[in-house]
Amino acid sequence: MPKKFSEQEKQWISKKLFEEGKRCFEAAGLRKTSIEDLTKACGIAQGSFYMFFNSKEELFYHILLEEEALIRNRLLASLNRSELVTKESIHQFLIESFRLLGESPMVRQMYLEGEFAQLVRKLPPELLEHNFSDDADALIPIIHHWQAAGILAHTKPELIVSMIRALVLLTLHKQEIGPGIYSDTISFMLDIVAEGMYAKRDLGGEIIR
Template identity: 30%
Template sequence: MPKSYSDQEREYIVKRLKEEAAKCLSQYGVRRTTVDELVQRVGIPKGTFYLFYKSKELLLFEVIQDQHEAINKELSDALSKTAVKGFSADTVTDLIFDFFKMTEEMPILKLLDTDEVELLVRKLPREVVEAHFQDDTDTIEQMLSMFPIKKNLDVKVVSAAFHAVYFATLHKNDIGEENYDEALRLLIYGIVTQMMK
């Protein structure tokens, strides 16, 4: 019979698993991070891990999602502050560009390349991936409500466009570093100008 844990113990174990998963993800990536390594670092039996997460991919995704949410909050806060001064296509583009550059500099997200992201997504349950994309769409819709946008703008299309920009960031070397920042800014500016009044 599996051991039962108090709420405090459960909270502590999840916190520790996330901390160690973040370290392993930064060091080893998705492929080489193992449940054995995680439970050894946290000091719990392997069976206990599965009381909390059905797979290592779900834990790793949750760690990445936490970082993603922190960045989204920073972007939302920046947009709120800018709303007071007034928006232009350039100011919104600059904010979103800074968001993508900040994402690139996060140790965990910096490590993930196209193959790692595809591997992780492939191993996640479909409903988890769909929920993530819906959360992104909801977040973008909330942010768009802060400034003047065109009527009948399809938020799902805008969300998909920003996902496309994110996936482009995973191909920085293919794009070419010498042109990358300008190309990224141009892509963002194109989306912003098409959605603003």
């Protein structure tokens, strides 16, 4: 039977599991990290792990949420709403999004190292849906800024969010695209997307094509 912990102990263990989970996942990935690896570092029995998380995938997911929230906050902070929206500013925003995602070891593990499929298999659908909602909530202010400048003004914001997510999910296919040409392909594709978005801007009721 798992040991009973005081509230103070629970807070310490939860914090320690986050710290050790982040360290282990970044170093070895989700698949190669075991429950024993996590609990040994925290000084608790393996069975006690399940008092805090239902699986190592759930712990990975919650650490990932924190990481993605930091990235979203950095992107929002970089958005200058007083600047004119141009093709270049849209392209730069998309490139910066990919750069920040690519620099995060946790995000890189999920997308580039192929851990995404395991998360989808193991996590309850409601947790994944929560992640989609967080993405939408963070991107909506940026999309409203674009639409106020006439960029895709008559397109549902949720559809634009979905398009951006689809672009990010292309990172799952780095090997198929080809590692040697992947970065140039992504940059070229984002440039075309930005140009297409800007070309269809609505200026005072007149859509420029």
